[in-house]
Amino acid sequence: MKRTGSGGKNSRRNGSSSGRKRRMTSRSPVRFVVCVKNKGYPVSLELGKLYRSLPDRNAEQHRMRRVVDDSGEDYLYPSNWFIELRLPPAAKRALSSVSV
Numbered sequence: 001m002k003r004t005g006s007g008g009k010n011s012r013r014n015g016s017s018s019g020r021k022r023r024m025t026s027r028s029p030v031r032f033v034v035c036v037k038n039k040g041y042p043v044s045l046e047l048g049k050l051y052r053s054l055p056d057r058n059a060e061q062h063r064m065r066r067v068v069d070d071s072g073e074d075y076l077y078p079s080n081w082f083i084e085l086r087l088p089p090a091a092k093r094a095l096s097s098v099s100v
Helices: 057-061 089-096
Strands: 031-035 050-054 064-068 074-078 082-085
Touching (some): 050 082
Antiparallel strands (some): 031 050, 050 064, 064 074
């Protein structure tokens, strides 16, 4: 798998956040995904775990998905490693209020 320019040679993840935690705003659609594949990243991604996903059009054009990990940082992973969930509004609100 090709690493992104921000992922170092010994980096454990594909992409890197900008060094600051992104905030979910009311304008950003809240997306939740379930990890179904984690080849080479078993410590970073847990199979069957629910993650927040941030919209990133550039990443999507490259079949990547920006996922927020347990530390609150976001990284790029292949899109086919996740299944996006369609949740009822009440579930989205409840999950969005949970801090990392």
